[in-house]
Amino acid sequence: MKNRSLATKLIILILSGTAIIFLAVFTYNYRASTQGMEDEAAENARNLTRATAYKIEVVLHGAEKIPRSLARTIEQHPLVRPELCQLIQVMVGDNPELFGVCVAFQPYAFDLKKYYFAPYASRHDGGIKLEILGSDSYRYFGTDWYQIPQELGRPIWSEPYYDEGGGNIIMSTFSVPFYRKVSGGKKFRGVVTCDISLMWLKDLVAGVKFYQTGYAFLISQNGVFVTHPERGLIMRESIFSIAEAKSDPHLRRLGRDMIRGGEGFVPLLDFVSGKKSRLYYAPLPSLGWTLAVIFPEDELFADARRLSTKLILMALLGLGFLALMIIYISRSIARPLKILAEKTSAIGHGDFSVAVPETGSKEIVHLAHSFNQLGQQLTEYMEKRDFIRDTFGRYVTQEVVKRLLESKDALEMGGEIREVTILMSDLRGFTAITADMKPEAVITFLNRYLGKMIEILLDSRAIIDEIIGDGILAFFGAPEPLEDHPARAVACALQMQIAMEEINALNAADGLPHLEMGVSVNTGEVVVGNIGSERRTKYSVVGSHVNFTARIDSYAVGGQVLISSSTYEQIKDLVEVGEIIQAEMKGVSGVVTIYEVQGLKGPYQLRLKERSETLIPLAQKLPIHLYRIKEKVVTGASGAAWITHLSEIAATVAFEGDLEEWEDVRLHLLDDTGQEIPGKIYAKIISVKPGADNLNEAAVRFTSVSPEIYRFIREVAGGA
Numbered sequence: 001m002k003n004r005s006l007a008t009k010l011i012i013l014i015l016s017g018t019a020i021i022f023l024a025v026f027t028y029n030y031r032a033s034t035q036g037m038e039d040e041a042a043e044n045a046r047n048l049t050r051a052t053a054y055k056i057e058v059v060l061h062g063a064e065k066i067p068r069s070l071a072r073t074i075e076q077h078p079l080v081r082p083e084l085c086q087l088i089q090v091m092v093g094d095n096p097e098l099f100g101v102c103v104a105f106q107p108y109a110f111d112l113k114k115y116y117f118a119p120y121a122s123r124h125d126g127g128i129k130l131e132i133l134g135s136d137s138y139r140y141f142g143t144d145w146y147q148i149p150q151e152l153g154r155p156i157w158s159e160p161y162y163d164e165g166g167g168n169i170i171m172s173t174f175s176v177p178f179y180r181k182v183s184g185g186k187k188f189r190g191v192v193t194c195d196i197s198l199m200w201l202k203d204l205v206a207g208v209k210f211y212q213t214g215y216a217f218l219i220s221q222n223g224v225f226v227t228h229p230e231r232g233l234i235m236r237e238s239i240f241s242i243a244e245a246k247s248d249p250h251l252r253r254l255g256r257d258m259i260r261g262g263e264g265f266v267p268l269l270d271f272v273s274g275k276k277s278r279l280y281y282a283p284l285p286s287l288g289w290t291l292a293v294i295f296p297e298d299e300l301f302a303d304a305r306r307l308s309t310k311l312i313l314m315a316l317l318g319l320g321f322l323a324l325m326i327i328y329i330s331r332s333i334a335r336p337l338k339i340l341a342e343k344t345s346a347i348g349h350g351d352f353s354v355a356v357p358e359t360g361s362k363e364i365v366h367l368a369h370s371f372n373q374l375g376q377q378l379t380e381y382m383e384k385r386d387f388i389r390d391t392f393g394r395y396v397t398q399e400v401v402k403r404l405l406e407s408k409d410a411l412e413m414g415g416e417i418r419e420v421t422i423l424m425s426d427l428r429g430f431t432a433i434t435a436d437m438k439p440e441a442v443i444t445f446l447n448r449y450l451g452k453m454i455e456i457l458l459d460s461r462a463i464i465d466e467i468i469g470d471g472i473l474a475f476f477g478a479p480e481p482l483e484d485h486p487a488r489a490v491a492c493a494l495q496m497q498i499a500m501e502e503i504n505a506l507n508a509a510d511g512l513p514h515l516e517m518g519v520s521v522n523t524g525e526v527v528v529g530n531i532g533s534e535r536r537t538k539y540s541v542v543g544s545h546v547n548f549t550a551r552i553d554s555y556a557v558g559g560q561v562l563i564s565s566s567t568y569e570q571i572k573d574l575v576e577v578g579e580i581i582q583a584e585m586k587g588v589s590g591v592v593t594i595y596e597v598q599g600l601k602g603p604y605q606l607r608l609k610e611r612s613e614t615l616i617p618l619a620q621k622l623p624i625h626l627y628r629i630k631e632k633v634v635t636g637a638s639g640a641a642w643i644t645h646l647s648e649i650a651a652t653v654a655f656e657g658d659l660e661e662w663e664d665v666r667l668h669l670l671d672d673t674g675q676e677i678p679g680k681i682y683a684k685i686i687s688v689k690p691g692a693d694n695l696n697e698a699a700v701r702f703t704s705v706s707p708e709i710y711r712f713i714r715e716v717a718g719g720a
Contacts, residue, residue, distance in 0.1 A: 022315040035478040046278035060286040067192040071178040088121040105190040170198040172326015214295030221288035258290040278552020420477035421489035427470040429682035429704030460492035486570040493519040494606040523567040557701040561597040615645035629664040679706035
């Protein structure tokens with residue numbers, strides 16, 4: 001194939017592929033057709049077999065009623081000899097399906113003077129013949145039709161037998177035992193039988209036809225052929241003797257399943273014709289015999305083979321026509337490609353200025369034109385590839401990458417002064433909450449929170465500067481200018497707080513603690529640009545406003561969004577504010593005004609869910625341990641302390657000692673013995689003032705509450 005022409009390769013490959021497809025379709029069609037025909041044949045054979053079995057069962061059930069009825073009559077109304085003999089003769093005469101009826105008694109059971117007594121009425125020379133069976137030469141007590149029902153205590157059908165010298169027909173006997181009541185029990189007294197001719201059964205089974213040469217046969221519960229188109233098998237052979245003669249273990253296993261009352265549809269070699277065939281068999285419950293239908297496979301799949309032959313002829317004609325078309329098309333393509341191939345080697349050596357004539361069909365002209373542009377495109381691609389490789393190793397934010405791809409100057413170290421809006425968020429008490437958690441749980445806990453927050457930030461076109469633990473620093477308005485960056489940042493902060501409800505619902509379902517987040521937003525001028533070295537660069541913001549945003553964030557309690565006055569002035573027509581905080585901050589001169597955001601109007605239409613802040617006085621003060629926290633480190637406990645007023649997010653605490661406004665604390669509820677109840681409350685001191693009884697009073701806002709304490713607070717606040 002390597003040295004062959006394009007035309008030859010196209011012919012070989014396309015014809016081979018088409019041939020494989022045709023073969024696959026043909027194979028699938030043949031298998032699907034044969035499977036469908038096999039399923040249909042199985043269903044038809046099943047229906048035919050069951051219908052025939054039903055007809056046989058109807059006749060047998062009708063015959064069984066007569067000896068059953070006679071047995072009940074004898075048990076309930078003992079008959080004298082004339083009555084009994086007349087009754088059985090009438091039964092034979094009135095029921096043409098019966099050949100004979102017999103009532104065989106145990107020795108001395110009918111007459112204390114008679115050892116044998118078995119009146120038998122049967123058809124003979126067009127009339128009814130009555131005889132009394134039993135003699136020393138014919139001890140009927142030892143026959144199967146007498147002994148087996150006596151031993152089993154139930155009616156049975158006998159194996160088929162040939163009544164030679166009597167009716168000279170194949171017969172079967174149905175025997176019903178009857179009893180006499182003795183001292184609350186019953187004692188075997190004899191057997192009532194009826195003989196039926198099986199000639200009607202032979203005719204019925206012989207009438208079953210399936211396809212052209214299919215036929216049915218019947219075997220007894222010992223495997224003996226009762227009916228079969230081959231007369232030499234009837235009553236002379238069994239399915240096991242044939243299996244032995246042919247050394248066929250499959251036929252032997254099939255025979256065992258048939259006499260055990262099994263039902264199935266199986267392939268086999270017809271033991272008469274030797275053809276591959278299919279056999280369906282089902283039991284006759286009354287007799288314990290099996291009815292089977294057998295038919296050749298060549299008749300079953302004849303239609304599928306005829307259809308397959310037609311498909312093969314159509315496929316061969318189609319392949320021939322396709323070969324002519326491929327030869328024509330491949331030659332028209334190969335000529336201009338030879339010219340194109342001569343010029344390709346030049347490009348391989350770096351000469352991108354080569355050109356080919358743009359003539360021929362529309363597709364060839366387009367190909368030639370594309371080839372002529374290839375040199376320029378390859379040059380641009382090589383330069384851009386190297387540029388992208390260097391860029392993506394240093395940047396991850398999509399907007400930053402887009403800007404860098406448009407300008408190589410963006411890679412230079414340095415930055416520019418620009419007004420941006422900075423957003424900072426932090427989970428309250430996260431370090432303490434996760435102190436006792438397993439590492440896997442901490443990662444799941446944190447990733448659920450960060451995943452949702454990052455999604456909201458990116459949707460709001462924020463640049464994520466840092467993610468440190470549970471804290472996030474992001475900014476709006478760079479590298480691409482955003483005229484509405486203050487409003488966009490505040491809207492993003494509100495969406496983040498709203499999303500905390502969803503996160504906490506998932507945490508509660510997983511048995512994880514309730515989270516509270518504080519968010520701060522500040523607008524101001526910073527230096528924004530590339531920070532780092534030639535080996536590792538980060539696009540970030542630097543300046544006092546970054547630190548100022550962090551200071552504001554330290555005042556935000558769980559569920560709050562705090563903004564600076566600079567941000568407020570730019571969005572005051574849109575923002576809905578709640579509390580206005582006047583605070584003194586470390587490193588910031590004078591008093592700073594901070595605004596608590598409750599909602600944003602205009603196109604944003606965002607509002608935080610109102611939470612109950614109404615403090616409810618408690619009927620009985622709750623004793624607590626109060627620990628002070630400095631720089632996220634617990635420094636020690638205050639004196640005695642009590643919660644006097646409570647809501648879901650805040651409390652009033654009476655305490656001994658000193659506390660400072662905006663100080664972080666940890667609260668532990670105490671039980672009646674003064675021991676700490678499991679669970680913690682992290683809070684921030686909002687205000688401190690003198691209280692009653694020489695105690696100080698502090699207003700605290702909860703920043704994080706353990707799940708069990710959160711439930712307790714809701715119960716207390718709701719029931720107070």
